[in-house]
Amino acid sequence: MIGVEKMDRPWIELDVQQPVWSSFFTVAPLVVIGTREGDHYDLAPKHMVTALGQENYFGFVCTPGHSTYHNARREKAFTVSFIRPDQVVLASLTATPRGKEASMEKSIVEKLATWKASSIDAPMMCDAYAWLECALDRIVDGFGQYSLVAGQVIKAYVHQDDLRVSERDEARMIRENPLLAYIAYGRFAEISETLGFPFPKGFDRRLVDQ
Numbered sequence: 451m452i453g454v455e456k457m458d459r460p461w462i463e464l465d466v467q468q469p470v471w472s473s474f475f476t477v478a479p480l481v482v483i484g485t486r487e488g489d490h491y492d493l494a495p496k497h498m499v500t501a502l503g504q505e506n507y508f509g510f511v512c513t514p515g516h517s518t519y520h521n522a523r524r525e526k527a528f529t530v531s532f533i534r535p536d537q538v539v540l541a542s543l544t545a546t547p548r549g550k551e552a553s554m555e556k557s558i559v560e561k562l563a564t565w566k567a568s569s570i571d572a573p574m575m576c577d578a579y580a581w582l583e584c585a586l587d588r589i590v591d592g593f594g595q596y597s598l599v600a601g602q603v604i605k606a607y608v609h610q611d612d613l614r615v616s617e618r619d620e621a622r623m624i625r626e627n628p629l630l631a632y633i634a635y636g637r638f639a640e641i642s643e644t645l646g647f648p649f650p651k652g653f654d655r656r657l658v659d660q
Contacts, residue, residue, distance in 0.1 A: 471634065471635070472635055475633050475634065475637070476633070476634045477631050477632070477633060477634075477639075478497040478498065478499070478631070478632045478634055479497065479499055479532065479630070479631070479632065480495060480496075480497050480533060480538075480541060480630050480631070480632035480638065481495070481496055481497075481499050481510070481530050481531060481532050481533065482494065482495050482496075482530075482531040482533055482541055482544060482575050482578075483495075483496050483510060483512075483518055483522075483528050483529065483530060484528060484529035484530075484531065484564070484567070484572040484573040484574055484575075485517075485518055485521035485522055485525060485527075485528050485529075485572050486521060486525050486527075486571045486572050487517055487521050490559070490560070491559060491564075491572065491573045492517055492518060492521055492559065493544040493559050493562065493564070493573065493575070494516065494517075494518045494544055494545065495541040495542070495544055495545050496510045496511070496512070496518075497632040497634060498510060498511035499511070499530070502600055506602060506603035506606070507587065507600060507601065507602055507603065508530060508582055508584055508600070508601055508603055509598050509599060509600040509601070510530075510598075510599055511593070511596050511597070511598055511599075512596070512597055512599050513595055513596050513597065514591075514595075514597065515595070518599075519589075519597060519599065522586055522589070522599050522601075523586070523589055525570075525571065525572070525586075526585060526586040527570035527571070527572060527583070527584065527585055527586055527601070528570075528572060528584050528586070528599070528601060529567050529570065529572045529573065529574045529581065529582065529583055529584065530574075530581065530582040530584065531574045531575035531578040531580075531581055532578050532579055532580040532581070533575055533577075533578045533579075533630060534577065534578065534579055534627075534628070534630060535628055535629075535630045535638070535640040537575065537577065537578065537630075538630065538638055540562060540575070543562070544559060544562070559573075562575070563575070563576035563577065564576055567581075567583045567605065568583065568605060569583050569604055569605050570583050570584075570585070570604075578609075579608065579609045579611075579612040579627065580606070580607065580608045580609070580612065581606070581607045581608075582601075582603050582605070582606050583603070583604055583605035583606070584601030584602060584603055584604065585601055585602050585604050586599070586600075586601050587600045587601050587602045588600050609627075611623075611626070611627050612627055620644075620646075621643075621644055621645075621646075624641065624642060624643075624644050625642050625643065628640045628641055628642040629641040629642075
C-alpha cells in the first residue's frame with residue numbers, strides 16, 4: 451500500500467496461535483436451532499449461521515460436545531427459528547447448561563411457546579419472524595473442535611409482516627419490524643434504521659453474494 455511505511459500503522463497484529471474473534475466485534479444473526487433429543491426436544495441458540503450460497507441450503511457451526519450436533523446427525527433434520535429482539539431472553543434460557551442440569555433444561559424448553567414442524571419431528575419458536583425445516587445434508591468436521599452442520603431447506607415460512615414484496619417500502623418495513631443482531635461476543639442490537647446499499651450503476655446486486 452502506498453505510503454504505509456511512512457505513517458504510523460493504526461492496527462495491532464493479533465496472535466493467531468489463539469482464537470482472534472474475541473479481540474474485536476462482529477455482527478451476526480441469532481437463531482434458535484430445534485432438534486429431537488430422545489423422548490423430548492432440544493432448542494439451542496446459534497450465531498455462527500448462514501445461508502450456504504443462493505440455493506436453499508443453510509448451515510450452522512456446532513461442536514460434538516453439544517447435544518444439538520448429535521441430535522441433528524441422528525435424526526438427520528433440524529429446524530431454524532429467526533427470532534425477534536424481544537425473544538433474546540427466551541433464546542438465552544435455551545442455552546441452560548446440559549449434563550447435571552439436563553432435567554432443568556428439559557423443563558425450560560417444555561415451557562417455551564413452540565410449534566412443531568410439519569415435515570420433521572422438531573420444534574420451532576413461536577413469535578419468530580421466519581422458520582426453516584431442514585433435512586441434514588452433511589456434517590463437515592475438522593474446524594478445530596468445531597463442525598459445520600449443513601441442511602437443505604425443505605419447508606420455509608415467513609410472518610406476513612416480514613415478507614419482502616416489491617411494492618413495500620423496505621426501510622419502513624424494517625423500522626416497524628426490527629431485526630435482531632448478535633454482536634459477538636456477548637452483546638446484541640435491535641436494528642430498525644437501515645439504508646439502501648450503494649450499488650454501482652448497472653451492477654447486478656445478486657453478484658455481491660456470489
